[in-house]
Amino acid sequence: MRIPLDRDSSIPLYKQIEDFLKENILSGILPPDTRLPSSRQLAHDLGVNRITVETAYDELEADGLVYSRRGSGTYVSPSLTLPDKPSVGASMPAEWPVWQYELLPRRDISDQPVFESGIYIAERKDLVSLAGGLPDSRLFPVEDFRKVFRSILRRDGIRAFEYGDGAGYLPLRHTIAQILSSQGIPARPENLLITSGSQQGIALVTQVLTRPGDVVIVEDPTYASALDFFRTYGLKVIGIPVDSRGMAVEQLEEIMRAYHPRMIYTIPNFQNPTGVCMSGQRRRLLVVLSARYNIPILEDDFVGDLRYDGRAQPALKALDADGNVLLIGTFSKMLMPGLRVGYVLAQGPVFQQLMFFKKISDLATSTLTQRALEAYITVGRYQAHLRRACHAYRRRRDALAEALRTYLPEVRFELPQGGIFLWAQLPGGIFSEDLYPLAWQEGVTFAVGSAFSMNKEKSPFMRLTFSQATPAEIDLGIRRLAKAVARLQGMNKKS
Amino acid sequence: MRIPLDRDSSIPLYKQIEDFLKENILSGILPPDTRLPSSRQLAHDLGVNRITVETAYDELEADGLVYSRRGSGTYVSPSLTLPDKPSVGASMPAEWPVWQYELLPRRDISDQPVFESGIYIAERKDLVSLAGGLPDSRLFPVEDFRKVFRSILRRDGIRAFEYGDGAGYLPLRHTIAQILSSQGIPARPENLLITSGSQQGIALVTQVLTRPGDVVIVEDPTYASALDFFRTYGLKVIGIPVDSRGMAVEQLEEIMRAYHPRMIYTIPNFQNPTGVCMSGQRRRLLVVLSARYNIPILEDDFVGDLRYDGRAQPALKALDADGNVLLIGTFSKMLMPGLRVGYVLAQGPVFQQLMFFKKISDLATSTLTQRALEAYITVGRYQAHLRRACHAYRRRRDALAEALRTYLPEVRFELPQGGIFLWAQLPGGIFSEDLYPLAWQEGVTFAVGSAFSMNKEKSPFMRLTFSQATPAEIDLGIRRLAKAVARLQGMNKKS
Numbered sequence: 001m002r003i004p005l006d007r008d009s010s011i012p013l014y015k016q017i018e019d020f021l022k023e024n025i026l027s028g029i030l031p032p033d034t035r036l037p038s039s040r041q042l043a044h045d046l047g048v049n050r051i052t053v054e055t056a057y058d059e060l061e062a063d064g065l066v067y068s069r070r071g072s073g074t075y076v077s078p079s080l081t082l083p084d085k086p087s088v089g090a091s092m093p094a095e096w097p098v099w100q101y102e103l104l105p106r107r108d109i110s111d112q113p114v115f116e117s118g119i120y121i122a123e124r125k126d127l128v129s130l131a132g133g134l135p136d137s138r139l140f141p142v143e144d145f146r147k148v149f150r151s152i153l154r155r156d157g158i159r160a161f162e163y164g165d166g167a168g169y170l171p172l173r174h175t176i177a178q179i180l181s182s183q184g185i186p187a188r189p190e191n192l193l194i195t196s197g198s199q200q201g202i203a204l205v206t207q208v209l210t211r212p213g214d215v216v217i218v219e220d221p222t223y224a225s226a227l228d229f230f231r232t233y234g235l236k237v238i239g240i241p242v243d244s245r246g247m248a249v250e251q252l253e254e255i256m257r258a259y260h261p262r263m264i265y266t267i268p269n270f271q272n273p274t275g276v277c278m279s280g281q282r283r284r285l286l287v288v289l290s291a292r293y294n295i296p297i298l299e300d301d302f303v304g305d306l307r308y309d310g311r312a313q314p315a316l317k318a319l320d321a322d323g324n325v326l327l328i329g330t331f332s333k334m335l336m337p338g339l340r341v342g343y344v345l346a347q348g349p350v351f352q353q354l355m356f357f358k359k360i361s362d363l364a365t366s367t368l369t370q371r372a373l374e375a376y377i378t379v380g381r382y383q384a385h386l387r388r389a390c391h392a393y394r395r396r397r398d399a400l401a402e403a404l405r406t407y408l409p410e411v412r413f414e415l416p417q418g419g420i421f422l423w424a425q426l427p428g429g430i431f432s433e434d435l436y437p438l439a440w441q442e443g444v445t446f447a448v449g450s451a452f453s454m455n456k457e458k459s460p461f462m463r464l465t466f467s468q469a470t471p472a473e474i475d476l477g478i479r480r481l482a483k484a485v486a487r488l489q490g491m492n493k494k495s
Numbered sequence: 496m497r498i499p500l501d502r503d504s505s506i507p508l509y510k511q512i513e514d515f516l517k518e519n520i521l522s523g524i525l526p527p528d529t530r531l532p533s534s535r536q537l538a539h540d541l542g543v544n545r546i547t548v549e550t551a552y553d554e555l556e557a558d559g560l561v562y563s564r565r566g567s568g569t570y571v572s573p574s575l576t577l578p579d580k581p582s583v584g585a586s587m588p589a590e591w592p593v594w595q596y597e598l599l600p601r602r603d604i605s606d607q608p609v610f611e612s613g614i615y616i617a618e619r620k621d622l623v624s625l626a627g628g629l630p631d632s633r634l635f636p637v638e639d640f641r642k643v644f645r646s647i648l649r650r651d652g653i654r655a656f657e658y659g660d661g662a663g664y665l666p667l668r669h670t671i672a673q674i675l676s677s678q679g680i681p682a683r684p685e686n687l688l689i690t691s692g693s694q695q696g697i698a699l700v701t702q703v704l705t706r707p708g709d710v711v712i713v714e715d716p717t718y719a720s721a722l723d724f725f726r727t728y729g730l731k732v733i734g735i736p737v738d739s740r741g742m743a744v745e746q747l748e749e750i751m752r753a754y755h756p757r758m759i760y761t762i763p764n765f766q767n768p769t770g771v772c773m774s775g776q777r778r779r780l781l782v783v784l785s786a787r788y789n790i791p792i793l794e795d796d797f798v799g800d801l802r803y804d805g806r807a808q809p810a811l812k813a814l815d816a817d818g819n820v821l822l823i824g825t826f827s828k829m830l831m832p833g834l835r836v837g838y839v840l841a842q843g844p845v846f847q848q849l850m851f852f853k854k855i856s857d858l859a860t861s862t863l864t865q866r867a868l869e870a871y872i873t874v875g876r877y878q879a880h881l882r883r884a885c886h887a888y889r890r891r892r893d894a895l896a897e898a899l900r901t902y903l904p905e906v907r908f909e910l911p912q913g914g915i916f917l918w919a920q921l922p923g924g925i926f927s928e929d930l931y932p933l934a935w936q937e938g939v940t941f942a943v944g945s946a947f948s949m950n951k952e953k954s955p956f957m958r959l960t961f962s963q964a965t966p967a968e969i970d971l972g973i974r975r976l977a978k979a980v981a982r983l984q985g986m987n988k989k990s
C-alpha cells in the first residue's frame with residue numbers, strides 16, 4: 001500500500017496514515033472486509049516506525065472503522081460503508097480542472113450519434129432489438145470455439161500468450177489470403193495486417209492516408225462509427241448519395257477535381273445502413289477514377305460473405321491492378337464480435353506504414369485469439385458456420401420484409417440481397433428520431449437515420465437489423481413498431 | 496470465388512476466367528492442390544453458363560495448370576508453382592500509385608528507431624537478448640492461465656465472446672480498483688477504462704488531450720513507442736532531463752510558461768529507459784505545477800509493482816486531489832504481453848471522451864481475455880506470481896550489476912531499485928550505436944540510447960534489460976559485450 005506522507009507537515013505521521021485510511025474506508029474505496037497490510041509490512045513500505053502504523057490502526061479500531069482478528073490481521077469493518085451505493089469520496093473535487101472543460105470545444109464531437117450502437121444500450125426485458133450491428137450470439141459456434149481454445153492452449157502453451165509477428169500470426173494470414181484468393185481477390189500473407197476488428201482497420205488506414213483538415217469521400221448515409229472517426233480525427237467529410245446501385249459514382253469526378261480528397265471510403269456490399277450493393281459498372285468506374293485522380297480507396301467488406309440471392313460483384317480490390325485499393329474485413333460479424341480480429345489487405349509502401357501505426361496504436365492483437373481463429377477456420381468449421389448463418393439470416397430477412405408488408409404497408413424499402421440491414425422509409429411526415437422514444441415504449445428499437453449522415457438532421461429513414469432477432473421476434477417487433485407509428489401519426493394529426 | 500468479368504469486352508468470358516485463374520496459379524496466389532469451385536458453383540457465382548466455366552477449366556488442364564479428380568473436383572497442379580519462394584504475380588504493378596510515395600514526406604517517421612523493440616528482431620541462435628522490454632516468458636504462469644481459460648469458457652459460454660461494457664468487463668474493473676486502492680490510489684470501477692495494453696492507453700489519452708501541433712512534455716530519454724506516437728500524431732515534443740531522482744521537475748515551470756504544453760508524459764517508477772524513480776519531493780512539485788498551470792499529467796506506471804529495495808513513493812495519482820492526473824497501467828509486463836490488457840484511470844469529463852475514443856479506435860478489448868484475467872487475479876494467483884517474479888528479477892538485476900563490475904568496470908550505471916531496465920554509460924568516446932553491430936556479432940543485443948531521445952543523435956548510453964535472461968545468460972551476455980567494447984576501442988585507436 002502506498003500512502004502519500006508529508007514529512008514536513010505539522011500533522012503527525014500516524015495521523016496522516018489514519019486520515020488517509022479513514023477517508024478511503026468511508027468513501028467505500030476500501031470495501032468492507034478488505035484486509036489491510038500488516039503493520040510491519042506497511043511500516044516497511046512507507047519507511048516509518050512500526051509503532052506509527054500500529055497507532056494509526058488502533059485509532060481506526062477505536063472509531064469502529066476496522067477490526068482485528070487475532071493472528072489474521074486487520075480488516076475494514078462491514079457495517080460502516082454502503083457498498084451498493086458508494087458515496088463520493090472526500091477526495092473528489094467539486095469542480096474539475098479547467099482543461100477538462102476545454103476538451104469539448106476543442107473537438108466537434110458533442111453531437112455524436114447516441115442511438116446507433118447496440119453495444120451500450122441498457123438492458124430492457126422483452127425488448128426486440130432491431131438496432132445493433134451484430135450477428136445473433138445464439139448462432140455462435142461457441143462449443144466449437146471452446147474445443148479450439150482448449151487444443152490451442154495445449155498445443156502452443158506459452159507461445160499462445162507471447163507477442164507474435166508485428167503483422168499478425170502468420171498461419172492466420174496464410175488462411176485469410178487463401179479465403180480472399182478463392183473470392184477472386186489476389187492476396188498474399190505479406191500484404192495482410194491483422195487488426196483488432198475492422199474498426200481498427202478504419203482507424204489505421206485513415207491515420208496513414210490522411211491528416212486532419214484533409215477531405216475524405218464517403219457514401220451518404222454510411223457507417224456511423226467510421227463517420228465518428230473521420231470527424232473526430234478532423235477530416236472534412238463529403239457524402240455522395242447512395243441509390244439502389246450503391247454510391248452515385250458518376251458524381252465523383254467533379255468532386256475529385258474540386259476538393260482533392262485524400263481517401264474514398266466505401267462499403268460496396270450490403271452497405272451499412274442501406275443494405276444495397278454497388279453495381280459492377282460503378283465498381284469499375286470507381287477503380288478507374290481512383291487511379292486517374294491518384295486517390296486511394298478504403299473498401300470495407302464487413303459482411304460480403306452473407307449473400308442470400310442475386311449475383312456477387314467483384315470486390316474493388318479484385319479490379320485494382322495498381323495498388324490503389326485497401327481492403328478491410330472482419331470476423332466479428334460472421335463469428336463472434338468479442339474476438340476482435342480483422343485484417344487490412346494492402347500492397348506497396350503503404351503496408352509498412354500501416355504496420356508502424358498498428359505498433360504505436362496497441363503494439364499487437366491478442367495472439368491467443370488469432371491462433372484460435374486460425375485453427376477454427378482451417379478445420380473447415382468456418383465454412384460450415386457460414387452456410388448455417390446464411391440460411392438463418394435469409395429467413396430473418398424474409399420475415400422482416402413480410403412483417404413490414406403486413407403491419408406497415410406504407411413503409412417503403414428495397415429487399416437487400418444479403419447482409420444484416422434493411423433500410424426503411426417511414427410514411428410522409430414521420431421522422432425516425434421522433435418515432436424512436438415511442439418505439440422504445442412499445443418494446444422495439446432500431447437505428448435512427450440521422451446517425452448515419454453528415455448533417456445529423458432528422459430523417460424519415462430507419463435502419464432495421466434482422467440478424468439479431470428470430471422470425472417470431474421480428475414479427476412481434478414490427479407489430480410493436482406499427483403501434484408506435486400509429487401513435488405518432490395520431491399525435492401529429494392533433495398538433 | 497469472385498472473378499472480375501467484363502461483359503463488354505471483346506475477350507470471350509471463358510478466356511477471361513481462364514486468364515484470371517492462370518495468373519493466380521502462376522503467381523502462387525492459388526497454391527498447389529487448391530480445390531477450385533465446381534463448374535456449377537462458379538457458373539452460378541459469376542452468372543455465366545456452366546459450359547463457359549468448363550471450357551476455361553479444360554483449357555487450364557490442357558496447359559497442365561490444373562488437374563481433375565473424378566468425382567472430387569478440379570485442383571491446382573502441384574509442380575508448376577514455387578510455394579517456398581512465390582514469384583511476384585503478374586498483377587503486381589511495376590510502380591506504385593503516386594499517393595503511396597507521397598505518404599512519407601507527409602509524415603516525419605522516416606527516422607523511427609529500429610533497434611528498440613525486441614518484438615520484431617529476427618531470431619538468432621544462442622543470442623543473449625538484453626534488448627526488449629518484456630518479462631521472461633519462461634516465468635509465465637501458463638498452466639494457471641490454461642486452467643482459468645478452461646473454467647471461463649465453461650462458466651461463461653457465449654458471453655465470453657460477446658461485446659461487453661464499453662469501458663471494459665465490470666468485475667475486472669472492480670478488481671483493478673481494489674488493487675489500486677490498496678496501493679493508496681483512490682480508484683473506482685467507473686473511473687477505469689480497459690484498454691488493449693498500455694500502448695493503447697497512451698494513444699487514447701494523447702488523442703483526447705491534444706491536437707496535432709500542440710506541445711507535450713516528456714522525460715529525456717523516454718519510452719520509444721510513446722515518442723513514436725507523439726511525433727507521428729504531430730505533437731511538438733519537449734524533453735526534460737532525467738537525473739537520479741527522475742525528471743528535473745524544477746525546470747518545468749519556465750517551459751510551462753513559455754510553451755503552454757497540453758500534456759506532461761512521465762514514467763515515475765523505474766523509468767524506461769533509465770530505471771530511476773522520481774523523488775517524493777519532485778512528485779509533489781509536479782502535481783502542484785500541473786494544477787497551477789492547468790496541464791494534465793499522463794502517468795505511465797508500467798512496472799510499479801516490481802520493487803526490489805528502497806521505499807515506494809506515492810503515485811502521482813495518489814497526490815492528485817483535483818483530477819489532473821491520468822494513470823495508465825498494464826498487465827503485459829507482469830503476466831503475459833500477448834494478453835493485451837491495460838487500463839486508464841481518470842476522473843471527470845475526460846473519462847467519457849476516453850470511452851468515445853476507445854470506441855472509434857477498436858470498439859472494445861477482447862472480453863475473453865478480460866474475463867480470464869479477472870478470474871486469475873481474484874483467486875490470488877496474481878499476487879503469488881508477482882512475488883515470484885520480484886524474486887527472480889531481483890537476482891537478475893544483481894547478476895547484471897555484478898557482471899558489469901567484473902567485465903566492464905569502466906561502464907557507469909546506477910543500480911535501479913526495481914523494474915526491468917538498467918541504463919549504462921559506455922566509457923569515453925564510445926557510442927552505443929557503433930557498438931550495436933559488433934555486439935550482435937558477438938551474440939548479445941541491447942537497446943541503443945538514441946532510440947529513446949528526441950534528437951536521435953548517437954549516444955554513449957545503452958539500455959540493458961535484465962528481465963528476459965537468467966543470471967547465467969546475463970553473465971555470458973556481458974562477457975560478449977565486453978569483447979565487443981574491446982574490439983570497438985581497438986578500432987577507434989587505429990583510426
